[in-house]
Amino acid sequence: MASGRRRLSLAWIGTLPFFGYTILFLFLPAGSVIAGAFQAKAGGYTLDNVRTLFHQPYIDYYWGSIKVSLITSLLGGVVGLFIAYAAIREGTPRWIRSMLTTFSGVAANFGGIPLAFAFIATLGPLGILTTFLQNQLHWPIYQHGFSLFNALGVELAYMYFQLPLMILVIAPAIDGLRKEWREASANLGASQLQFWRYVGLPVLMPSILGAIILLFGNAFAAYATAYSLTSGSVHLVPLLIGAYYSGNVLDNPHLAQAMAFGMFVVLAVMMLVYIPLQRRAARWAK
Amino acid sequence: MKARRFMAPSAFLWLLLGFLYFFIPLFATLLFSFKSNTTGRCCTAANYSWVIHQHEFWHSLQISFLLALETIVISLLLFVPTIYWVHLKVPKLRPVIAFFALIPFVVPPIVMVVGLLKFFKWSPDWFYGKPWGFLVGAYVILAFPYMYFSLDAGFRAIDVHTLTEASQSLGAKWGTTLLKVILPNIRAAALAASFLTLAIVMGEFTIANLSAFHTFPIFIQYVNESQGFPAGALTLVSFGITWAAMLSLLLVGRKRGTRASVVAGTR
Numbered sequence: 310m311a312s313g314r315r316r317l318s319l320a321w322i323g324t325l326p327f328f329g330y331t332i333l334f335l336f337l338p339a340g341s342v343i344a345g346a347f348q349a350k351a352g353g354y355t356l357d358n359v360r361t362l363f364h365q366p367y368i369d370y371y372w373g374s375i376k377v378s379l380i381t382s383l384l385g386g387v388v389g390l391f392i393a394y395a396a397i398r399e400g401t402p403r404w405i406r407s408m409l410t411t412f413s414g415v416a417a418n419f420g421g422i423p424l425a426f427a428f429i430a431t432l433g434p435l436g437i438l439t440t441f442l443q444n445q446l447h448w449p450i451y452q453h454g455f456s457l458f459n460a461l462g463v464e465l466a467y468m469y470f471q472l473p474l475m476i477l478v479i480a481p482a483i484d485g486l487r488k489e490w491r492e493a494s495a496n497l498g499a500s501q502l503q504f505w506r507y508v509g510l511p512v513l514m515p516s517i518l519g520a521i522i523l524l525f526g527n528a529f530a531a532y533a534t535a536y537s538l539t540s541g542s543v544h545l546v547p548l549l550i551g552a553y554y555s556g557n558v559l560d561n562p563h564l565a566q567a568m569a570f571g572m573f574v575v576l577a578v579m580m581l582v583y584i585p586l587q588r589r590a591a592r593w594a595k
Numbered sequence: 596m597k598a599r600r601f602m603a604p605s606a607f608l609w610l611l612l613g614f615l616y617f618f619i620p621l622f623a624t625l626l627f628s629f630k631s632n633t634t635g636r637c638c639t640a641a642n643y644s645w646v647i648h649q650h651e652f653w654h655s656l657q658i659s660f661l662l663a664l665e666t667i668v669i670s671l672l673l674f675v676p677t678i679y680w681v682h683l684k685v686p687k688l689r690p691v692i693a694f695f696a697l698i699p700f701v702v703p704p705i706v707m708v709v710g711l712l713k714f715f716k717w718s719p720d721w722f723y724g725k726p727w728g729f730l731v732g733a734y735v736i737l738a739f740p741y742m743y744f745s746l747d748a749g750f751r752a753i754d755v756h757t758l759t760e761a762s763q764s765l766g767a768k769w770g771t772t773l774l775k776v777i778l779p780n781i782r783a784a785a786l787a788a789s790f791l792t793l794a795i796v797m798g799e800f801t802i803a804n805l806s807a808f809h810t811f812p813i814f815i816q817y818v819n820e821s822q823g824f825p826a827g828a829l830t831l832v833s834f835g836i837t838w839a840a841m842l843s844l845l846l847v848g849r850k851r852g853t854r855a856s857v858v859a860g861t862r
Contacts (some may be wrong), residue, residue, distance in 0.1 A: 339706070395609035398603065421812060423829075423830040423834055427620035430830075437619075547705040554712070580697065
């Protein structure tokens with residue numbers, strides 16, 4: 310009994326380097342952001358920084374971030390679902406599936422500065438697609454109010470990593486839809502539509518919602534692509550935080566920490582919804 | 596129900612859409628990279644030669660590559676023994692570590708760098724002022740979820756207890772067991788995690804930009820702002836690095852299946 314207890318305490322010691330590292334580089338810095346959000350510039354604690362976030366212009370940046378994240382996660386989620394299903398469903402050759410997985414793995418990791426340039430080369434004022442539309446189809450999109458350097462441009466670029474992420478996350482769930490279910494419902498006289506309405510979608514729904522939440526967080530946290538594309542002119546929280554640090558106009562660092570705290574709160578709420586959905590989705594896995 | 600012999604038309608259209616969305620920006624970048632920076636006409640290799648003659652290109656590439664190596668080494672040293680130990684001795688802690696691995700998703704790089712800059716403000720210059728200290732410290736945390744999920748899957752596929760007991764009953768010490776018995780069995784998982792870490796560090800912009808270190812993505816952004824067409828060449832080089840890392844990952848990932856089945860077969 311005594312030796313068993315001693316071994317337990319020794320076993321804990323083995324994980325100390327790991328816990329020490331995560332405390333030093335993750336929990337303490339994150340904690341100092343939270344503490345800093347509630348500190349006044351002159352010292353002492355205050356709610357003023359967090360209260361300021363609900364006023365102009367800061368609240369605009371939060372709405373901007375939430376809007377871009379919502380649009381790209383919903384659109385990316387739905388379109389990604391259709392593409393993934395198209396690759397997995399019966400009749401599509403197997404090699405398309407494995408190729409799609411490979412490309413998605415690469416594209417989901419192809420974000421940031423190079424992605425922004427790829428879209429400037431495509432849809433910028435001198436972009437290949439822009440000039441093609443203008444010269445071949447006589448459709449000068451920039452004269453019709455289109456611009457790559459605003460929220461719409463950021464959304465288009467974000468879709469480049471949102472779509473593949475959705476495909477990667479949702480493909481295993483689609484694999485989990487068993488062929489027997491479809492045969493059983495067909496034998497009972499159900500149509501394609503009825504199968505999806507009463508069997509397919511209800512089974513997939515937790516996975517779909519979970520994946521869309523993941524996509525939301527992915528877009529909400531993104532910084533580099535929007536920074537490079539718009540030079541920080543679009544209203545997104547990460548860009549505002551970045552401007553505070555690189556612009557040398559840090560009159561109140563606690564305000565920047567409050568903005569970071571605000572992002573943390575949004576993402577924490579997202580995680581609280583995500584984890585139970587993930588559990589439900591796991592029910593049909595394998 | 597009759598089985599489909601051909602691809603459904605709607606499936607074809609969705610896949611075509613995905614294909615176009617993936618390839619048109621790459622194709623446009625490729626065309627851009629061959630345009631002359633002075634006349635804007637096609638086709639010249641001058642942009643590529645401009646890139647490889649930039650001292651800063653090689654310098655920043657070297658910095659990012661060394662940062663990636665350092666991150667991989669520290670991550671493996673930290674996470675392999677920990678995950679091994681948890682699987683072997685304290686399985687109760689597994690859900691705790693799995694939960695920790697989700698936290699970097701709630702604390703994104705932009706929030707993390709704000710905290711790190713504040714928390715380590717008073718740390719010595721050899722740490723705070725050098726990418727080898729400050730940036731790597733942050734990158735190990737960025738890599739942690741990917742390292743954890745890959746390594747944990749690797750450890751789940753082998754019988755940690757039997758391997759350890761066999762090794763120890765033959766007289767091996769902990770270090771020997773870990774290096775010569777456990778490590779070869781999770782090699783594929785460790786390699787996959789390393790390639791993913793390489794891709795992450797080579798492309799990381801947020802933390803490097805806010806803490807003002809000159810890594811490879813910072814150089815790409817500088818060229819983006821100052822040079823039109825050479826940036827196309829540079830973007831493709833960067834894409835090639837991501838591509839190579841992910842393909843290597845897939846190659847070792849494929850081996851992991853066979854390796855796991857070999858281990859399962861000997862069990």
